[in-house]
Amino acid sequence: MIGWFDLLLGLTLCTTAVGALASRDLFRAIVLFMVFGLLMALVWVRLEAPDIALAEAAIGAGLTGVLLLDTLGYLRRRYMARPGREEAP
Amino acid sequence: MIRLLGALLACLTVGAALAVAVLWRPLPVEDLPLRVTSRLAEAGAGHAVTAVLLDFRAYDTLLEVAVLLVAVVVAMALREAQPDGPDRMGLANPLLRAVMGWLLPLLLLMAAYLLWAGSSRPGGAFQAGSVLAASGVLLRLAGVGFNWLDNPLRLRAVLVLGLAVFVAVGVSTLIGGRQFLDYPHEIAADLILVIELALTLSIGLALVSLFQLAPPQHTGPHLPDRRRRTRR
């Protein structure tokens, strides 16, 4: 049988994924994706896979988030340097 | 609208196919966990996941390191012909620098512990490598450069180190008359630790340089001619 914690964690994971996919603001989407990575680390602990949990906490939440945010900053800065475009990146 | 409907249809199809596959999955013929635990004594590592990664299925790990290396090589090739000069980004934030002074030794200690713990407890080269990469990215965000690695030859040497050590160990087992990557039992633990050390360095540096190799942040002197090119 699954406990209430597993049930809640799975549902939260799905909700966070929906939030990361549906959010209109890209910054918000990336931050939600980092939250998603942390929740994934929790899931790995629940699945008794501490090795994957360690890697996921360092990579999924930390490195990927930094990479994405860095790229977002790059896109915005380039966009600001280029006047006359109607659509935001 | 049609696009959304089509996407919905495709996604429902994929979801239904996955659900069917999970519901009517074939039962495993072999009991893999049992096989791993029964042969764990022969492996060079006491922790089952590390034993699988670096002994039983070492081929997978070898090729994975090769994939990482290829990714870095592609990123290097994509880097525009800019001088390998100081394109350092730094958040001019004294607080970040001060915190880094405290955090960096801890991160390095943690990476070393994870590497060491990998032989008997959860931990290992991948986790240690990613912690190392995280500390490298933090350093870069704080605007601290790696002077030692500015030399492209040194950078490439450390990047290749993991794969090179792995292949060297594999070839030397071949020369010794065994299968590729079939370690002799007496020195298996030492060999695995050496490979893991090299892998940690390479994985960490590969992830950092993938972060660093992205086209530079500042809209420096490159921008004007780029603009002309895009408007043409």
Added chain:
Amino acid sequence: MSGGAWYAWVGVALSTLGFFGFVVHRHLVRRLLAFNIMGSGCFLLLVGLAGDGRAIDPVAQALVLTGIVVAVASTALALVLLRRWYRVSGESVLPEDV
């Protein structure tokens, strides 16, 4: 239903969600996010099914560990490509999609 099976179903849901996002979104960063969520769903499916009602399977865990590192490397490479594309074209979507 065991914990492994429940998380396998969560993995199915995540893969489907990620696939939908990947098809619907046009912005390349969003597509990358969707792709990563899809990958996480696959990993969850693998480990969840392997650990369903049996002993913990170290082989599946090792494979997923390898997969996570490859996933972050490919994400980083995709971001490098994206920046390059944006620099050359000034767009953050691909031309076939517009």
